[in-house]
Amino acid sequence: MSTIAATASIHAMAVVEDGAVIGENVKIGPFCHVGPKVVLGDNVELLTHAVVSGQTTIGKGCRIFPMAVIGGDPQSVHHGGEETTLTVGDNCTFREGVTVNTGTADFGGRTIVGNNNLFLANSHVAHDCRVGNNVIMSNNVMLAGHVTIEDRVILGGGCAVHQFTRVGRQAFVGGLSAVSYDVIPYGMLNGNPGLLSGLNVVGMTRAGVDRATIHAVRRAYKAIFEGDGSIRDNAAAIRDEYADCEQVMQILDFIAAESDRALSSPTRGQKG
Known part of the structure; x- marks a missing residue:
């Protein structure tokens, strides 16, 4: 009844x-x-x-x-x-x-x-x-x-997210993008194949993240994706340095977590 x-x-x-x-x-x-x-x-x-x-x-x-x-x-x-x-x-x-x-x-x-x-x-x-x-x-x-979509994510029109993929907190995915790999928190991903193209600074600013914190996240991003080691090794190496920055730690924890998919990066999926 x-x-x-x-x-x-x-x-x-x-x-x-x-x-x-x-x-x-x-x-x-x-x-x-x-x-x-x-x-x-x-x-x-x-x-x-x-x-x-x-x-x-x-x-x-x-x-x-x-x-x-x-x-x-x-x-x-x-x-x-x-x-x-x-x-x-x-x-x-x-x-x-x-x-x-x-x-x-x-x-x-x-x-x-x-x-x-x-x-x-x-x-x-x-x-x-x-x-x-x-x-x-x-x-x-x-x-x-x-698929796992964390808080405050924005997914642009027509984008497609592969099964078992994670998209981290406050990431931004551009329209018509192919999301084949995990996207870090605060990351921006565009294209097909989807490539990580930096940080969602606009979203962070709108959420009230201060300028100093945004600069810290930028430095961490550069260390992770431009360092000499693998993405995971680079992330582990800076953990102590950024222990007091919540946003960076969210990124590092996301990278360290077990996942069925690899991590999106500025180069992963490119040919040649």
Whole structure:
């Protein structure tokens, strides 16, 4: 049996299946479809023709625009119809045609999206992804399965992120870029193949990072990617020097972490 708050507004031509949980002040427009295992938090709005399906929880204040399909089955040949989940945080916006899939059983069965994210038209979040907070995915961005997007990342229109890739905190990826390897926090990546082209100084400044810290991160970046050793050896060598700089330590920890993908650099993937 559905649990529908008294303050919810559901259009007569919407379908809310038995078992759904609908929070306070939810608005569901005409021709929407809400599945039987869906939970819609307070103040969620579904505009006409929006679909929320699967075992999906949508946090408070989210807006889902026409033709978006949130909680669809994973697009994976390994999916055998198992019951997997999608969890979305608060205040996310899913524009027209956005698709977000549930997880796959072989990898924990969970796709997780954080708070305050903006998904522009026709962007896609595949199975088992982890998307942080305050992320912007521009039009037609494609995340393959098992991708991790950390907080405050901006992904330019039409970029594609390879499966199992990580994109670090407050990185910026240019439009139409091919993200085949992990992108460090605060990094900027452009092109196909995607090459690291420096630091997202504009984003750091907007986030309130002071000039002295930005200069420290620049020095660390140069030491990591222009030093004589490997990227990982260079990063390890400067750890003590930058122990008091939070932003540099985030980069060093990201590099040191285990990953299925190599690290993006200013040269990786170039031919010749």
